[in-house]
Structure formats: structure tokens, C-alpha cells
Amino acid sequence: MTVLERLSSGPVYLICGGIITFVAVVCVVFLVRAWRMGKAIGMDPQKMKQAVTASATFSVLPSVGILLGVIALSGSLGVPWPWLRLSVIGALHYETQVAAAAAEQVGLAELSGSLMTPQAFATIALLMSLCIMWGMILSTLFNSRYLKRLRGKSADAPEGAKKQGGFGDLAMSAMFVGMVSAYIGSYIGDFVSGAGKLAFAGSWTPLAVAAVSAAVMGLLTWLAEKKNLRWLDSFSIAGSMLVGMLAAVLIGK
């Protein structure tokens, strides 16, 4: 049995599957607690249901994208470990980069299943866990104090502002606008200067995909608002993404 075969064997599945099951149970516990609390304080169950439905449909396509990360890493690390990493704590853009850097540190010429040794795997796996755990540590140590501090600050805001969510609400939307702008800006930059400064010969696919996705989102929003098809709201992001991704297939042909 090769190292790669042993990495996809029953005991490794059991270890990784057990941790994933634990995290799934944690999610269910948080979900049920929040739902009960929402009902107890008089929130509209319809709104809560809408949030759950929209989040579920929203997450399907990105999850399939994440599954590709599992497939990509399975050739060098077996199936269960990438499955665990990308189900819990990991991030698609992070895992491959850290795994490759870790392989270099243990002396592998490249991240490859045929070169993998038991010690190389254990070292790579530990480094992958170690590098990305800080969000969880900070959350454990400071979440409560940090939020209390922010709440204290918002309590000083004018009464009218508090009722409308205050500056905090505007700041959150602005932060998100900043996030989207950074990504869209990077697609524009990649197209204009990706193949040489101001050459306009870089990849235009991400920009076109974003534009198609935005156009479909515009259409679905119009249908929901003007034609009173409110049910579309829960599926508009997922639907727009799907059409955007289809556009990428057509462009790629």
C-alpha cells in the first residue's frame, strides 16, 4: 500500500470524518439556538426562513467550487485530509498555497503524491492547521470584549442614528463595497495590464463573468421589485452566479 493509498484509507477517513461531524453538530446547535431566540424575541419566522433559504441556495455553487479544491489536493494529500481542511476552517485560496510551501520546507521537490512520505504528510498537515488557526484563537480570546467595546461606542451615537443602525450599518456596507471594488479592480487591472502594462491583452474572462452576473442580478432584481416576484430574492445571487459561470464556459470555448 503506498502512502497516498494509506492517506485515503478507512482510519484516516474516520479521523477526518469525525472532526467534520463534530463541526456539523456545532452548526446545528448554533442554528437551533438562534432560531429559538429569534422566535422568543418576536422575530418574523418568515424572515428567518428566508435567511436560511437564501443562505442555502447562495452556498451551493461556491461549495462545488470548494469541492474542486478537494479534488485538486487529493492527488498529493489523499482525499480525507483536503476534505477536512476545506470543510472546516480552511479557505480555497489558502490551502494549496500553504501545502505547496510546506512541501518545500520538508524537502519535497513538489507537492506530489508519488513523492509523499509519512513524515512529510504529517509535517505538511500540521503546518496547514497551524498557519490558519489565528482567527479562531483571536475569536476565542477577544470576540466578547471586542463586540462589547464596539457596542459601547455605538451607544454614544445620536438616538435617531441608533434606530437606523447608525454609522455601523453604513460602515459595514461600505466595507463590503470596498471588498467588491478590490476584486473588480483586480479584474480590470488584470485585463489592462496582465499581459504587459497597458497592453489590454490580459484575461478578460473574470471581468466579463462579473459583468454578466451583475446584468442577470439587475434583471432578477427588476423582476422581484417591479413585477412583484419577491420569491426570486432568495435565488437571485445563486441564479446570477450560475449564468455568469455559464458565460465563462462559452467564453472559454
Next chain:
Amino acid sequence: MENREQQLQQYMRGTHRLGRLVSVVTLVLLLGAPFLIGAYLGAMPDLGAVARGFVAVGLVWTVSSVVEFLVYTPMLGAGGSYLAFITGNLINMKIPCAINAKDMVGAKSGTTENEIISTLSIATSSLVTILVLALGVALLTPLRPVLQSETLAPAFANVVPALFGAMGYKYYRQNLRLAAVPLVIMSILFIFVPSLTSSTSMMIIPSGAIAIGLAWLEYRRHIKEGRV
């Protein structure tokens, strides 16, 4: 009213207790798993290589984690952020997902409603990912050729542009002026310093800071005009 307040306080205390507990347990499990799998394979991690690797790549991610914690915790509230930091995939899924749910039901940041909606959203999103990955792993053999087909490759390589295109429309139409400035500045930066595209996630910080600065100016103006 007092009863509601008490219930809320109890809920928040419980959320923090539970959040801290499950974060520590998950941390122990994730750090313990490489040793456990190593024991099964008959080898332990090379701690010297781990230390060298951490200095080489881990420090960058540590800085990034601090920024993520500071920026995303207020967006997600207590329950949502504990869950998000445990389940990961923040930028490409959890944050847009929670923001979308919050906007859909009209919840305001920092309110109890937002805390509940954000927790529901992140928990649901995490469960969907766990389910999709579990199904995908179970059906890996028949799915592999489909998912790795050359035809579908561009679609899966463009999940994030598709996501930010749709979300961009939603946010840009709310406040075009606020959106235009960071977009123009970021585009110029990426055009004239193309190497920045490899660190787009770090560029969220200056871009977000510009947008927040503009939002603050607008907010102050509205207060002066008595519109808030």
C-alpha cells in the same frame, strides 16, 4: 420588556461560552489530527520544518487573520463570527452570504436581529458546504471527470468573479458615488502595479478604508442636515 432583555443577555452569554468552548475543541482536534494520522502512518511531524514553514508562510497569514478578525467580527456578530472562524472560506462565501441574508430581511448592523440572522446564515452556509463536500467525496469517482472536464473548468475558475459581479450590482446601485471612488482607485492601482493582483485579499483593507472614509463623510453631512 425586562424579561426580553434578560433572555437576550442570557443568549449572548451562552453564545460566547459555547463559541469559546467549541473553538478550543476544534483547535485541539485540528492540531491533534496530524499527530494521530502520523501515528497511524508510523511517523511524527518534523517540528523544525514546521517552525521554518511557519516563518516562511505562516506569518503572512497571521497578519491576515488579525485583519479578518477585526473587520469581519462586527459584520457577523458573536454567533456568526465564532462559526465563520471555525468553518472558514470567509471572503469567498461566508461574508457575502451573511451580508446578503442581512440585507434581504433588512436587519441593521449591531442589532439583535442581525445577530440572529447572521448566525442562521453562517450555520446554514457551513452545513451546505459540509453536505456538498461529503456528497462530492462519496461520489468522487463518478464526479471527478465531470468536475475536472476541460469544458467546465472556466466556470469553476470564475466562481468568485460571478459572486462579486452579482453582489457588486446589489451594492453599487445603493450608492454609486460611494462605490465609484474605491473602484476607480483600485483599478488604477491594479493597472499600474499589476503584481498586486496576487494579493487582492490584502487590498481589501485600503479599498474598504476608502469606502468607510467616504461613508463617514456622507454620514456627518446627513447628521448636519438633520437627515439621520
